[in-house]
Amino acid sequence: MKRFFRRFIEKFIEGIFFLSSSVTTLTVLLIVVFLFREGMGVFNKTPIEEGFAIALNKNNSVKEISSLDMKNIFDQNITNWKTLGGNNDSIILFRIDDISNYFTDEQLGDSLQYVPKCISSLVDSLTGIIAFIPEKYIDKHFAGRKLPMDKISVGKFLSGKEWFPTAQPASQLGVLPLILGTLWVSLMAILIALPLGLATAIYMAEIASEKVRRILKPLIELLAGIPSVVYGFFGLIVIVPLIQKVFDLPVGETGLAGSIVLGIMALPTIITISEDAIRTTPRAMKEASLALGANKWQTIARVIIPYSMSGITAAAILGIGRAIGETMAVLMVTGNAAVIPHTILEPVRTIPATIAAELGEAPQGGLHYEALFALGCILFILTMATNLLVEYISKKRKYNKQ
Amino acid sequence: MKKIKTIALFGTIIISAVAFKLGDINIKIKGSDTVLPLSQKEAEVFMKKNPMAKITVIGGGSGVGIAAFLDGTTDIAMSSRKIKMSEKMKLQDAGKAYKEVVIANDALSIIVNPNNKVSQLTREQLEGIFTGKITNWKDVGGDDEKIIAYSRESSSGTYEFFKEHVLNNKNYGSTVLNMPATGAIVQSISQTKGAIGYIGLAYMEKTVKDVKVSYDKGKTYVEATVPNAQSKTYPITRPLYYYYLTKDAAKVKPLIDFILSADGQKIVGEVGYVPLSK
Numbered sequence: 115m116k117r118f119f120r121r122f123i124e125k126f127i128e129g130i131f132f133l134s135s136s137v138t139t140l141t142v143l144l145i146v147v148f149l150f151r152e153g154m155g156v157f158n159k160t161p162i163e164e165g166f167a168i169a170l171n172k173n174n175s176v177k178e179i180s181s182l183d184m185k186n187i188f189d190q191n192i193t194n195w196k197t198l199g200g201n202n203d204s205i206i207l208f209r210i211d212d213i214s215n216y217f218t219d220e221q222l223g224d225s226l227q228y229v230p231k232c233i234s235s236l237v238d239s240l241t242g243i244i245a246f247i248p249e250k251y252i253d254k255h256f257a258g259r260k261l262p263m264d265k266i267s268v269g270k271f272l273s274g275k276e277w278f279p280t281a282q283p284a285s286q287l288g289v290l291p292l293i294l295g296t297l298w299v300s301l302m303a304i305l306i307a308l309p310l311g312l313a314t315a316i317y318m319a320e321i322a323s324e325k326v327r328r329i330l331k332p333l334i335e336l337l338a339g340i341p342s343v344v345y346g347f348f349g350l351i352v353i354v355p356l357i358q359k360v361f362d363l364p365v366g367e368t369g370l371a372g373s374i375v376l377g378i379m380a381l382p383t384i385i386t387i388s389e390d391a392i393r394t395t396p397r398a399m400k401e402a403s404l405a406l407g408a409n410k411w412q413t414i415a416r417v418i419i420p421y422s423m424s425g426i427t428a429a430a431i432l433g434i435g436r437a438i439g440e441t442m443a444v445l446m447v448t449g450n451a452a453v454i455p456h457t458i459l460e461p462v463r464t465i466p467a468t469i470a471a472e473l474g475e476a477p478q479g480g481l482h483y484e485a486l487f488a489l490g491c492i493l494f495i496l497t498m499a500t501n502l503l504v505e506y507i508s509k510k511r512k513y514n515k516q
Numbered sequence: 517m518k519k520i521k522t523i524a525l526f527g528t529i530i531i532s533a534v535a536f537k538l539g540d541i542n543i544k545i546k547g548s549d550t551v552l553p554l555s556q557k558e559a560e561v562f563m564k565k566n567p568m569a570k571i572t573v574i575g576g577g578s579g580v581g582i583a584a585f586l587d588g589t590t591d592i593a594m595s596s597r598k599i600k601m602s603e604k605m606k607l608q609d610a611g612k613a614y615k616e617v618v619i620a621n622d623a624l625s626i627i628v629n630p631n632n633k634v635s636q637l638t639r640e641q642l643e644g645i646f647t648g649k650i651t652n653w654k655d656v657g658g659d660d661e662k663i664i665a666y667s668r669e670s671s672s673g674t675y676e677f678f679k680e681h682v683l684n685n686k687n688y689g690s691t692v693l694n695m696p697a698t699g700a701i702v703q704s705i706s707q708t709k710g711a712i713g714y715i716g717l718a719y720m721e722k723t724v725k726d727v728k729v730s731y732d733k734g735k736t737y738v739e740a741t742v743p744n745a746q747s748k749t750y751p752i753t754r755p756l757y758y759y760y761l762t763k764d765a766a767k768v769k770p771l772i773d774f775i776l777s778a779d780g781q782k783i784v785g786e787v788g789y790v791p792l793s794k
Binding site: 189280291 | 600604605608647661662664669670675676685686687688690691692693694695696700703704707708709710711
């Protein structure tokens with residue numbers, strides 16, 4: 115009876131464990147599916163705000179306008195249709211809110227019922243007009259010509275160089291500066307953190323006395339427990355002015371500031387994992403090296419580091435993974451200008467910072483919202499690639515051992 | 517007997533529900549994050565004075581607030597901009613009549629590093645600086661120093677306001693730095709020599725210098741102060757709005773009357789906005 119009862123309990127606990135693991139897996143899968151479903155929506159839309167359209171005078175010979183040209187038109191950088199291959203006619207901008215400059219309230223009607231007719235006559239009378247108006251005002255009596263807009267393509271999304279998601283009338287969704295910014299900052303962070311972390315790991319594993327190690331280890335682990343916004347604040351007040359002074363720059367909020375902060379944040383990961391890898395070097399190997407007459411340094415450089423190389427690589431890649439996904443600290447110190455960085459001493463904008471800063475105000479289900487989710491997909495693919503790389507390298511390590 | 521009991525039970529429920537409803541003012545306010553701290557403070561004080569009132573204040577942005585207003589999921593939409601033509605048309609389509617009330621004003625100061633000798637700028641110069649066309653301080657009467665323009669993130673209400681009123685609806689230049697908070701802008705400008713940025717009037721600090729602004733091509737320059745903002749002589753001022761449906765007027769009137777009263781306007785000043793001029 116007692117045995118039966120114990121077996122029942124065991125089965126029950128097993129069941130709970132199974133359930134929790136399947137729930138976790140399912141949650142992860144659902145999040146990924148959700149992320150991609152929301153993100154892919156962006157490629158089904160045109161850069162024009164939903165429910166709005168661009169209309170031209172029917173005699174205008176311009177057949178299509180790219181979304182970049184659209185921005186330049188509404189920023190008044192392009193002021194003549196000639197630039198776009200049309201007639202020599204200056205461009206007249208018209209937004210729906212400008213309607214009160216052309217018509218009185220009586221003309222629009224007290225329940226705005228005459229608005230479509232007013233717009234139609236306006237578009238008909240001004241040859242240089244480009245009108246950004248609600249789609250529903252374009253009925254069959256409309257005297258102008260509605261401009262067709264292309265959907266956002268994957269290629270344009272990835273290679274576009276301008277990120278102005280709230281630009282009107284046409285959003286500029288080019289994520290290249292954001293991807294490059296993220297990679298720049300993460301790679302530099304690892305270049306800063308790896309030598310420092312590796313040195314600390316070797317020191318702690320091989321050189322330091324047990325007493326020193328016992329003080330150092332918890333201190334380094336404490337570094338991992340500091341909230342990232344504190345790092346960001348520290349970076350803004352200490353590192354940013356320092357960089358500005360040292361490099362004599364006009365502005366201190368640069369990719370380098372982000373890299374330094376991220377480097378400090380990635381240190382605990384790198385130190386802990388590479389120290390573990392160094393410690394797994396078999397005692398027999400170390401002693402064989404020493405017995406052959408190699409001194410301590412030769413043993414470290416020729417035996418221990420080559421043996422634990424795959425572990426150190428894994429530490430570096432996990433550190434990069436940490437850096438790629440970090441949000442708050444980077445948001446505060448990199449300046450967040452969406453330009454393609456040519457050096458690390460320029461402001462950059464990273465993907466996580468963009469999502470964190472913009473998602474709050476992006477209308478749900480809209481183009482901007484979906485574009486941010488698409489950015490999330492890119493980030494997910496980046497971090498998944500680094501994780502797969504770690505998996506691959508640690509598998510290789512097992513193979514080497516046999 | 518059982519029937520009587522049931523009836524009695526339902527009766528009490530209905531009566532108590534009605535009584536609850538009568539004594540209760542239940543108002544939902546949603547919208548602009550700029551107006552949010554003000555609405556919260558006003559609601560707090562109002563609820564202290566009227567213990568029966570229950571006011572829920574939710575942020576999310578002016579656009580979100582007006583969208584919720586259209587759906588009927590909020591009683592009051594707070595907004596840091598005037599309702600747009602397109603939104604007006606949607607309300608018209610839904611057959612809803614609404615009222616607009618200005619509850620306070622907000623002004624933006626243009627700030628630079630204290631070591632910058634430029635002390636006044638025209639709107640056209642500001643437009644050039646923030647769209648990236650003017651890149652050196654010597655072009656606007658300063659030293660030969662690169663201009664570093666700081667802006668808020670695009671999710672901020674001030675971002676749109678500045679774009680509409682100062683940049684004439686043009687887009688910011690891509691080299692403009694975006695900061696997540698007003699505090700970060702003040703910090704960065706205080707430590708960067710060529711910096712320029714904009715902040716709410718209330719956030720002005722000693723570590724930065726404010727610049728006089730001209731909207732008439734340099735004829736008169738006006739300093740960003742509360743009295744100037746109140747009299748509208750300072751140009752970068754915007755009203756903060758509440759929108760409510762005409763049919764809800766009776767319900768929201770006590771709250772709006774309170775905000776417009778002297779006590780309510782005192783709170784406006786305390787939260788850091790510009791009280792309405794009486």
